[in-house]
Amino acid sequence: MAKVLTPRAENYAQWYNDLVIKADLAENSAVRGCMVIKPYGYAIWERLQAELDRMFKESGHVNAYFPLFIPKSFFSREAEHVEGFAKECAVVTHYRLTKDLENGGLKVDPSAKLEEELIVRPTSETIIWNTYRNWIQSYRDLPLLINQWANVVRWEMRTRLFLRTAEFLWQEGHTAHETKEEAIEETLKILDIYSDFAENFLAIPVIKGRKTETERFAGALDTFCIEALMQDGKALQAGTSHFLGQNFAKAFDVTFTSREGKLEHVWATSWGVSTRLMGALVMAHSDDNGLVLPPTLAPHQVVIVPIYRSPEEYAATVDMAHKIGTDLKKMGIRVKIDDRDTQKPGWKFAEYELKGVPLRIAIGPRDLQNGTVELARRDTLTKETTSMDALHTQIPELLESIQKQIFIKAKTFRESHIYQIDTWPEFLEAIEKGGFISAHWDGTPETEKMIQEETKATIRCIPLNGIEEKGTCVRSGKLSNQRVLFARAY
């Protein structure tokens, strides 16, 4: 069978696009920059969402839903927020269409102009803090630990499926606290949840860190992030958690009576991950044959394919496929039995490789005689013949092992792509190879900007586990106290 994907080595960006489309994850829609998430892609997103939702609830958070639209004036309230978010956005100006008698079709009814334009939310801090004003009076109303699953819109000019789309799906947490310390603690607790989720569920190793002032969320006092490395050596920000201080409480006048009876402004955090994680998932693990999915996320963990030539062989192998499938399903394993006789086994093998199903069981007539099956692993592309009787112990073990192996592989790749660099010529050379560069930086936005302009590398984060170490900035030669991570990024 001809390869359906452009090989990674030939054109990584094209490989990614091919894969997202051919594996039925998503496609572009008739609306510029907006994607359609196809059923297979959405099934993966649903699993991701369910697990993260479980983790949020377990840590005391609840869900709610706030309006899609935000009055234009709300954005002007927080001085930095407006700079970051009120630019490229979808603006609703009218509320009615009417027949276009001149040109046919429909036109905007000029008499239905809104008094104040509405913005389709790019993020919901403003509308939520405007709402919190009425929910918070006393310290007894705190903390408020609320999350929202929603669609948001940012009018991106250059879009790429999952990685950067005008509309995307995400969760946004917005919490309110009595004290600064408690809000910072929440910010970091969420960062830990994100990191735990990325590593143990998505099998993507991440580095926890703090953003520089330049890269901070508009309106935050501090932004923390998890950064992942893709196979092409580019970094991807996989989640952010912001300490907002009292900025939004002040902008929207949200105060509470403290335990000491004083009126104080509330402390805030916000945090989010999005369908961008789907892009990270694809790029972290997949290969030239298609998706490689961690078993935790795979809509089907095992696919069973019968191999046959005659109608009798079809009947017998399909029968066994269902028998094995039923047993595995009873164990809680997600199994697909592909007993279609409209497609050949070879076609099916390629299809499930493309779709990233972690394990494939093939059953032929000889297997029936021998009590065996052919068991293939998607991650290593290895095959073995194994006894049918051993499947009920082997399959769960293998799924667990694949989950671990995928993570280890990604982690090994990342570890071998972190370069400790101390001179500018070395930096320039290393950045072309891809990967993270751990280097000293003088702490100024000016140097940060200069490096970005010269190399397209940004400071991904100041790692939280970094060791204090005196040094000199790789670009300016000025004094520095800690290494930071540079990379080109998605």
Added chain:
Amino acid sequence: MAKVLTPRAENYAQWYNDLVIKADLAENSAVRGCMVIKPYGYAIWERLQAELDRMFKESGHVNAYFPLFIPKSFFSREAEHVEGFAKECAVVTHYRLTKDLENGGLKVDPSAKLEEELIVRPTSETIIWNTYRNWIQSYRDLPLLINQWANVVRWEMRTRLFLRTAEFLWQEGHTAHETKEEAIEETLKILDIYSDFAENFLAIPVIKGRKTETERFAGALDTFCIEALMQDGKALQAGTSHFLGQNFAKAFDVTFTSREGKLEHVWATSWGVSTRLMGALVMAHSDDNGLVLPPTLAPHQVVIVPIYRSPEEYAATVDMAHKIGTDLKKMGIRVKIDDRDTQKPGWKFAEYELKGVPLRIAIGPRDLQNGTVELARRDTLTKETTSMDALHTQIPELLESIQKQIFIKAKTFRESHIYQIDTWPEFLEAIEKGGFISAHWDGTPETEKMIQEETKATIRCIPLNGIEEKGTCVRSGKLSNQRVLFARAY
């Protein structure tokens, strides 16, 4: 304690609004017509959503996600659809804001005008059928059984929390089929799922029926619905399932090669329920003390309240509350233990009555001596003293019994509010009392309209289980073959 709700008998509409707000289900937002769904209300919606999603998946449907925006021209494609949906809607005309140097704040950037305006989806038939064109080539690609959970916007002038809001949450199913028969079968299968869900999960009895041509979904050949009766005698449409024929396939040129090798247009259905169901839930079961929730939906099925006067009594009763709570949780029951010492038991009792928690367990010092608890039912407001040891059998039985009783109560109410009416004076009298009127109608839109104008009653549906019966139209006196159901409706 003073009643927090306006009594139903005094002002039903006000009672509803009081209840939705005081029970923390939802509230109005700063954006006209858009609501905030508060955590308690959203927790109920999540349970509702999870169950319906399970039912859809069990019947072979999968989820996907389509764009929020629809190009204006798409609405003009289907002649009837445009009449129904392209009127009051949110229109995005620009994609950028810029600083307003004259007046301060922000203004719409006139240079960022979209070539074609985008409509925030009021329903997604058009964008989805435009997408399906590329997904369907052969009969092998059919059926497509896809559902979407999404927010939609219809610019309503008079809004009421949950019942009619500009933005609301819903699911919309959009299926594609080879034959007319299969599409009709799907339409009715979904109607059965909705009916089963309403009756067995929401405990709301519904009547399955067909809409008249006037009440049909814009673009459908046939619309089926489930109709429920609220406590004030008004009907509420709780879900609709549409047979769309080949209308959208023709409008968006979606064809397939049939088994016979001929090129044919695809047959379609669409169907949906929305956050409106939350309104139905409130109005079907609740009383002057607050919400009455079916145990299936209640975020907390049991609340445990310790009763104490001294710190020693507090410690002992709270300890027992946790012991009992832990045991019940192990059985899969959703339990809340309210051990706060900042609120009095009386306050807590009223609070959980308001919030509709099906069962309340109170434990006082005497109970500890006697090995008893006080067990109160929310639906009947009855209390009994019962042995602690009996709880593990009694609680599950009671929850099941409450679920049934709530349904029976609502069904009894409905049955006693269906009036068989044969003369116009009787009709005029009956419609003032509220309830469904089963009467003959001549089948013409003219008479239907006349009746609506004279009485504000609409034909809710032509019941599917109706018996053919010759008669004369209650208004025109012309011949009729079946009774239909009239009511004033939400």
